[in-house]
Amino acid sequence: MTTTSSRLRLYRFASPATFYPLAGKLVPWFAAVAAILAAWGLWLGMLRAPTDATQGDAYRIIFIHVPAAWMSMLLYVVMAFWAAIGWAFNARLASVVARAIAPTGAMFTFLALWTGALWGKPTWGTWWVWDARLTSELILLFLYAGYLALVSAIDEPRRADRAGALLAIVGSVNVPIIYFSVVWWNTLHQGASVSPAAAPKMAAIMLQAMLLMTLAFWAYAFAVIFVRARAIALERDNAASWAGAAVGRTPAQTEATT
Amino acid sequence: MSTTFAVLVGRDLRLAARRRIDAALPIAFFTVAISLFPLGVGPEPQTLRQIAPGVVWVAALLAAMLSVTQLYATDLADGSLEQMLLVPDARLAIAAAKAASHWLVTGLPLVVAAPVFGVMFDLSREAIAALVASLVLGTPVLSLLGGLGAALTLGLRSGAVLLILIIVPLCIPALIFGAGAVAAVDAGQSARGHYSLLGAVLIFTAVLAPLATAAALRIATE
Numbered sequence: 001m002t003t004t005s006s007r008l009r010l011y012r013f014a015s016p017a018t019f020y021p022l023a024g025k026l027v028p029w030f031a032a033v034a035a036i037l038a039a040w041g042l043w044l045g046m047l048r049a050p051t052d053a054t055q056g057d058a059y060r061i062i063f064i065h066v067p068a069a070w071m072s073m074l075l076y077v078v079m080a081f082w083a084a085i086g087w088a089f090n091a092r093l094a095s096v097v098a099r100a101i102a103p104t105g106a107m108f109t110f111l112a113l114w115t116g117a118l119w120g121k122p123t124w125g126t127w128w129v130w131d132a133r134l135t136s137e138l139i140l141l142f143l144y145a146g147y148l149a150l151v152s153a154i155d156e157p158r159r160a161d162r163a164g165a166l167l168a169i170v171g172s173v174n175v176p177i178i179y180f181s182v183v184w185w186n187t188l189h190q191g192a193s194v195s196p197a198a199a200p201k202m203a204a205i206m207l208q209a210m211l212l213m214t215l216a217f218w219a220y221a222f223a224v225i226f227v228r229a230r231a232i233a234l235e236r237d238n239a240a241s242w243a244g245a246a247v248g249r250t251p252a253q254t255e256a257t258t
Numbered sequence: 259m260s261t262t263f264a265v266l267v268g269r270d271l272r273l274a275a276r277r278r279i280d281a282a283l284p285i286a287f288f289t290v291a292i293s294l295f296p297l298g299v300g301p302e303p304q305t306l307r308q309i310a311p312g313v314v315w316v317a318a319l320l321a322a323m324l325s326v327t328q329l330y331a332t333d334l335a336d337g338s339l340e341q342m343l344l345v346p347d348a349r350l351a352i353a354a355a356k357a358a359s360h361w362l363v364t365g366l367p368l369v370v371a372a373p374v375f376g377v378m379f380d381l382s383r384e385a386i387a388a389l390v391a392s393l394v395l396g397t398p399v400l401s402l403l404g405g406l407g408a409a410l411t412l413g414l415r416s417g418a419v420l421l422i423l424i425i426v427p428l429c430i431p432a433l434i435f436g437a438g439a440v441a442a443v444d445a446g447q448s449a450r451g452h453y454s455l456l457g458a459v460l461i462f463t464a465v466l467a468p469l470a471t472a473a474a475l476r477i478a479t480e
Contacts, residue, residue, distance in 0.1 A: 139427045146424035153414045162477040163410050167424055170406070170470055174427075 014093050016233040017242035023226040030223035034216050041212030049206050058122040061115050062206075067214040069112035071221060072140060073175050075105035079147075080172040083165035093233065095161035098168070099151055100229035104221050106144035113137055132181040133189040140178060143171040157236055262351035263358075266342070270359035284325040284364040285371060291317040292375050303380040310379035311440030314389060315433050318368050319400060323425060325364045326404030327411075327418045329356050330475075334413055343479055353471035357398075357405040365397035381444070388443040395456040396436040402467035403428050409474035431459050 012018050045063035052059040079101040086095030116134065117127040128134065147167055154160035181189075202210075237243045244254030274281040295313045296306060333339035342352055372393050376386035407425035411417035439452035 135430075139430055142423070142427040146420075146427060149420055149423050150410065153411070153416065153420055159477055159480070163474065166470060166474055166477065167410060170428065 014091055016093055016096070016237050017240070019093055020230055020233055020242065020246055023230050027223050027226050027230075030219045030226070034219035034223060037212050037216035037219060041209050041216055044205060044212065045209035049209055050203065055123055058119065061119045063209050063213045065112060065115040065119055066210055067217045068108045068115060069137065070214060071217050072105060072109035072112050072137070073178060075101050075108060075221065076140060076143070076168075076175055077172060079105055080165075080168040083161070083168045087162050087165035092236070093229075095157075095165070096232045096236070097225065097229050098164065099161070100225045100232060101221075102144060102148050102151075103228070104224050106141065106148065108217070108221075109137065109141045109144055113141065131189050133178065136174060136178040136181050139174055143174060147171070260351075262345060262348050263355045266352060266355035267359045267362070270356070271362060274359075274363045280328075281363050282367075284321040285367045287324060288317050288321040288368055288371065291320065292378075296379075306379045307381060307385075307444065310376065310381050311385075311389060311392075311437040311444070313379070314372060314375055314393075314440075315396070315437040318372075318393060318397060319426070319429055319433055321368060322360075322364060322397065322400035322404050323407075323422050323429075324418070326360060326401070326408050327421055329360055329405055329408040330412050331408070331417075340479065343475065349472035349475050350468055353405060353409070353468040353475060356408075357402045357468065357471070360405060361398050361401040365393075365401050368397060369393045381440075385440055385444045388440045388449050391453065392436040392439040392449075392456060395453065395460055396432045399432040399456075399460050399463045400429055402463045402471075406467050406471045406474060409471045409478060412475070412478040432456065435459065 013022065041063060046060055049060070051057055079098050082094045082101065083098035085091055086093075086098060113134070116137075120129070121127050147164055150167055151160045151164040154163060234243050234246060239254065241251060241254055244251065292313055295309065299305060299309065330339055333342070342348060369390060372389050373386050376389050381389065403425050404421070407421040410424065411421045414420060435452045435456040439449040439456065442449045442452055
């Protein structure tokens with residue numbers, strides 16, 4: 001009896017009607033957490049952390065670059081996961097979330113490439129090299145672009161969700177290739193500075209700033225994805241009574257939209 | 259299943275034989291595209307030798323991507339795709355047969371024509387052999403992934419450009435190892451590692467791409 005009721009309670013949030021107000025309440029909190037953590041992380045990273053012995057102050061872009069690169073890969077996996085759940089179980093909200101994740105993931109991928117170029121110029125002497133990690137991150141950007149283009153080219157939402165899910169799953173083959181590229185190929189990009197298996201190869205304060213920035217990016221991603229998912233859910237369920245109530249229509253007006 | 263496969267491949271080959279000009283378009287595109295590079299880059303043999311593997315491979319990739327859009331489109335337009343899908347459990351056979359016939363009609367001619375371009379780009383005999391070997395292993399990958407793209411973009415507006423955007427990123431490993439094999443031979447090294455990786459990519463796509471294409475056909479026609 002208790003299992004049934006707790007399971008019911010979990011599934012409740014898979015309904016757009018429940019998700020919409022809940023996500024609406026969570027968005028300001030995530031946004032505030034993102035702003036506070038980013039301010040703290042940037043203060044630690046830009047002002048408090050010591051200057052690097054070999055790279056000077058140029059290394060400080062790591063506090064944006066590495067969290068953005070982590071988010072770009074993580075969000076692709078999360079997007080593929082929710083898209084697959086939406087496809088396999090016909091869970092509409094999961095597909096909505098997958099579509100809401102894609103633009104944010106593409107943004108972080110672009111940010112990682114851009115900050116990487118800014119970092120590469122003073123340390124490597126070049127904006128761009130065709131090494132394994134840079135190339136595979138660029139391919140990740142193409143994969144995000146392909147997903148976005150495919151789902152927006154298909155007008156019917158169900159077909160768009162499913163075709164997008166298939167493409168996202170096929171493309172997720174690339175994520176481990178990016179992650180391990182610096183291990184598999186000996187290229188210009190340095191190896192990972194932080195890994196769960198070993199002690200971090202950097203000062204504690206730098207690590208702290210980087211983790212704060214990562215958490216800030218997480219909170220930002222949640223806030224933005226919830227805003228976007230709410231908008232997509234509202235657009236798709238336009239004729240439903242909850243959507244009418246959410247935008248302040250009377251039941252009669254909602255009836256008239258169908 | 260194997261009868262469905264054989265019947266469909268036979269049908270596509272017969273159709274290609276009756277529309278010979280249509281079937282010859284990809285190889286014509288391949289020829290024209292490759293011929294542009296010596297004109298654009300300059301005719302120095304040293305430069306040409308260096309860019310030849312990449313140029314031939316990129317042209318093969320683009321020829322495959324441009325021709326594959328027609329793979330299901332004509333059958334969708336005249337309704338025969340719907341009839342084929344009525345055959346019980348035929349999706350996988352259709353996906354595999356379409357990729358196979360695309361390779362026979364466009365991939366195989368590119369492999370056969372490649373030595374001519376090797377000569378025109380002043381490649382050594384060993385490098386030409388490596389080019390042909392890498393194309394034999396690599397062009398089926400392009401047909402298999404292209405079939406997936408064609409099924410995903412079936413009947414969409416601007417499907418051709420969309421297909422290139424979504425499938426080319428997936429073809430990049432084949433391009434890297436294919437062109438890399440020729441460059442390795444040209445530099446006097448062994449290309450065995452490249453062949454192995456290319457073969458692995460081929461096996462991986464041959465197993466998974468028809469399954470994904472079958473799923474995409476189902477999504478597109480439901």
